[in-house]
Amino acid sequence: MIGNFLDQFWSLTFGGLSLGFIYILIALGYTMVYGVLRMINFANSEVFMIATFATVIIIRDVYNFTQTSEYATGFKLWLILGTALLASMAVAGILSVLIELIAYRRLRRMNSGVLAPLISAIGVSMVLAETMRILTDSRPVASPRAMEKKFIGKFFDADIRLDNTIIIVAAIILLTLLLAFVNRTRLGKAIRAVSMNPNASKLMGINIDGVVSITFLVGGLMTGAAGFFYVLKYENSSFSIGFELGIAAFTAAILGGIGNIKGAFYGGLSLGLLETYASFFLGTQWKAVTVFTILVVVLYTKPNGLFGEALTQTRA
Amino acid sequence: MINLRDKGAEIWEKANRPQRVAIAIGWIALAVSLPFLGGTILNTPIADYQSVLVYPIAMFVLMAIGLNIVIGKSGLLDLGYVAFFAIGAYTMGLLGTRTGLNTWEILPIGIAMAMFSGIILGVPALKLRGDYLAIITLGFGEIVRIVALNLGALGRSGGIIGIPTPPPIFGVEYAFDSHRVYYWTLLVIILLAIWMVRRLSVRRAGRAWESIRQDEDAAELMGVPTFKYKVWAFVLGASVGGAAGVFYASKTLFIAPDNFTLQISILILACVVFGGMGNIWGVIAGAVILGYLPDRIRFLSDARLLVFGLVLVIMMNLRPDGLLPRKKREKALPNKENP
Numbered sequence: 001m002i003g004n005f006l007d008q009f010w011s012l013t014f015g016g017l018s019l020g021f022i023y024i025l026i027a028l029g030y031t032m033v034y035g036v037l038r039m040i041n042f043a044n045s046e047v048f049m050i051a052t053f054a055t056v057i058i059i060r061d062v063y064n065f066t067q068t069s070e071y072a073t074g075f076k077l078w079l080i081l082g083t084a085l086l087a088s089m090a091v092a093g094i095l096s097v098l099i100e101l102i103a104y105r106r107l108r109r110m111n112s113g114v115l116a117p118l119i120s121a122i123g124v125s126m127v128l129a130e131t132m133r134i135l136t137d138s139r140p141v142a143s144p145r146a147m148e149k150k151f152i153g154k155f156f157d158a159d160i161r162l163d164n165t166i167i168i169v170a171a172i173i174l175l176t177l178l179l180a181f182v183n184r185t186r187l188g189k190a191i192r193a194v195s196m197n198p199n200a201s202k203l204m205g206i207n208i209d210g211v212v213s214i215t216f217l218v219g220g221l222m223t224g225a226a227g228f229f230y231v232l233k234y235e236n237s238s239f240s241i242g243f244e245l246g247i248a249a250f251t252a253a254i255l256g257g258i259g260n261i262k263g264a265f266y267g268g269l270s271l272g273l274l275e276t277y278a279s280f281f282l283g284t285q286w287k288a289v290t291v292f293t294i295l296v297v298v299l300y301t302k303p304n305g306l307f308g309e310a311l312t313q314t315r316a
Numbered sequence: 317m318i319n320l321r322d323k324g325a326e327i328w329e330k331a332n333r334p335q336r337v338a339i340a341i342g343w344i345a346l347a348v349s350l351p352f353l354g355g356t357i358l359n360t361p362i363a364d365y366q367s368v369l370v371y372p373i374a375m376f377v378l379m380a381i382g383l384n385i386v387i388g389k390s391g392l393l394d395l396g397y398v399a400f401f402a403i404g405a406y407t408m409g410l411l412g413t414r415t416g417l418n419t420w421e422i423l424p425i426g427i428a429m430a431m432f433s434g435i436i437l438g439v440p441a442l443k444l445r446g447d448y449l450a451i452i453t454l455g456f457g458e459i460v461r462i463v464a465l466n467l468g469a470l471g472r473s474g475g476i477i478g479i480p481t482p483p484p485i486f487g488v489e490y491a492f493d494s495h496r497v498y499y500w501t502l503l504v505i506i507l508l509a510i511w512m513v514r515r516l517s518v519r520r521a522g523r524a525w526e527s528i529r530q531d532e533d534a535a536e537l538m539g540v541p542t543f544k545y546k547v548w549a550f551v552l553g554a555s556v557g558g559a560a561g562v563f564y565a566s567k568t569l570f571i572a573p574d575n576f577t578l579q580i581s582i583l584i585l586a587c588v589v590f591g592g593m594g595n596i597w598g599v600i601a602g603a604v605i606l607g608y609l610p611d612r613i614r615f616l617s618d619a620r621l622l623v624f625g626l627v628l629v630i631m632m633n634l635r636p637d638g639l640l641p642r643k644k645r646e647k648a649l650p651n652k653e654n655p
Contacts, residue, residue, distance in 0.1 A: 039447070040447045040450075040451065102629070103629050103632075103633070106633045107632060107633060107636075110636075112632075112636060114445070114446040114447050115387075115391065115393050115446060115447075115450075116632050116636055117632075118393060118446075118447055118450055119393070119585065119589055119628055119632050120628060120629050120632040120633065122395070122582060122585070122625075122628060123586075123624075123625045123626065123627070123628025123629035123630075123632065124625065124629055125625070126582060126621055126622070126624060126625025126628065127622055127625035127626055127629065129621075130619065130621045130622035130625060131622060134618070134619060134622070243578070247451075247454075247455070247458075250451065254448075285462070285465070285466050286462070286466065288458060288459075288462055289459050289462050289463070292455035292456075292458060292459050293459075295451070295452070295455055296440070296441075296452055296455065299444055299448055299451075299452060300440050300443070300444075303444065303448070
């Protein structure tokens with residue numbers, strides 16, 4: 001067992017890393033919103049699910065790929081991947097903003113406490129997942145393969161697969177852009193200000209509703225990118241993946257310390273790796289249990305996350 | 317907005333003892349006679365009317381009463397309520413098929429198992445803040461289902477078949493298709509649960525829950541042992557869920573992990589929210605309406621969960637107190653956590 005594990009260590013690690021980056025991007029959807037509103041955006045998991053379908057639709061219906069068609073190459077390949085990525089991000093971003101408008105904004109105005117937005121969010125997730133279930137006849141949807149999954153190199157014994165490489169590189173670019181946006185721009189400054197103290201920011205003339213919308217938009221964009229990467233890696237989607245991946249990504253956010261971007265990064269990577277190693281030993285059917293166990297242990301022992309800064313207790 | 321709850325309370329408070337007894341008997345008589353009203357406008361086009369009365373309606377009512385102790389009374393959001401239901405059902409399934417015990421003997425064991433798991437989950441989880449608690453309980457519900465799905469002793473995805481029906485009591489047989497006998501038995505369990513909740517609400521435990529729901533820090537400062545009462549609320553909620561589970565397994569004769577998905581937790585949550593968190597009559601009305609309508613209206617039965625999701629969003633935004641809100645004096649102070 002251990003020998004096998006060492007043999008496969010690097011290929012598991014690469015798989016785990018690319019899964020980790022998918023988690024990071026979804027976790028950002030939770031963590032950005034949490035940072036500003038101190039609220040768990042439960043519906044983010046279903047935003048991710050919808051984004052995977054957007055990717056499938058672009059590849060299958062817009063570019064007319066089927067299970068038997070030839071792989072795209074060169075410029076055409078990058079065009080297809082680019083449109084699919086942008087489309088998923090756009091769909092997820094807009095959906096996220098709409099969810100905030102419809103399901104959360106009114107509750108925020110009413111000061112309705114912690115539970116009401118959460119229940120409303122669960123309702124939204126239910127509506128989105130069920131709509132997709134009815135539209136897809138409760139069946140998983142396979143995505144045609146547009147890109148050949150060739151090996152582009154070796155690292156020790158492990159083959160480096162093209163799709164994993166694309167995911168890791170693209171995710172790093174997106175994260176860099178996000179960090180630049182939050183740390184360098186005026187809007188990013190506004191987001192940080194609201195996250196620190198909403199009342200003072202309001203007095204300073206920051207449009208809180210606008211900032212909240214932008215936060216949901218950015219979180220949605222990141223989650224949408226995760227949807228695209230997921231389809232690229234696993235080549236299928238289903239109405240039920242939102243729940244599965246959503247809980248894992250939420251665990252990642254908690255693990256790293258919810259509310260800050262770095263936390264999502266470390267948490268996502270650790271969880272992606274941990275989960276991949278754990279399913280090697282225990283079998284994939286216990287994957288969800290591993291994730292929940294990690295979640296419970298972290299919340300119980302270190303509720304601020306392993307790498308996170310302490311969240312202020314007063315403004316919650 | 318009109319508040320039927322306050323109207324009802326007014327009538328109740330003005331009534332003297334014989335009148336109150338008459339009102340109570342009237343409602344109970346209506347509930348008892350429901351199985352005979354199948355030929356009327358109440359009839360359900362898809363499923364058999366009398367079986368709809370047992371599941372979902374009566375089962376939902378019982379579970380909603382249990383969940384209401386946790387969510388409505390003490391303000392703890394439990395998204396894994398189905399776990400207790402599953403534990404009760406699997407206790408019945410295992411003991412019923414492997415040992416000679418009958419349903420009535422297993423019922424207390426199932427309740428005890430559910431309460432015990434309530435303690436195991438509650439003691440670590442209840443130290444957390446509200447929204448984290450929700451996620452943890454959700455995880456617990458899924459873990460129970462996944463364990464049932466993967467353990468050979470619990471029959472994996474095939475579940476447990478051939479669970480015995482309850483033995484006859486007072487000469488009444490529990491035949492597989494005599495739904496109304498099951499319905500009446502459930503009605504007795506429901507009445508017991510209502511009685512328990514109502515007695516507790518006016519005593520020390522009820523006041524402690526109320527204070528925890530409104531302001532946990534203040535309650536703690538006033539000397540309420542909040543943690544102890546939160547665990548109590550959790551365990552009592554679990555006991556009702558466990559009882560429902562035992563009876564469910566004994567009624568359907570067959571259980572599988574698919575019967576215990578997160579959706580059930582959400583459905584029960586929707587019943588509680590729709591009816592009015594904290595008010596037992598509202599919760600019952602919510603469970604009856606949401607259990608019944610999808611079977612009455614053909615269009616709704618396909619999109620049941622979709623409608624339940626919509627109910628959650630709409631109720632939270634437009635009428636967060638539900639159909640029949642709790643008494644005015646019990647209403648929460650504005651939440652201090654969100655300025």
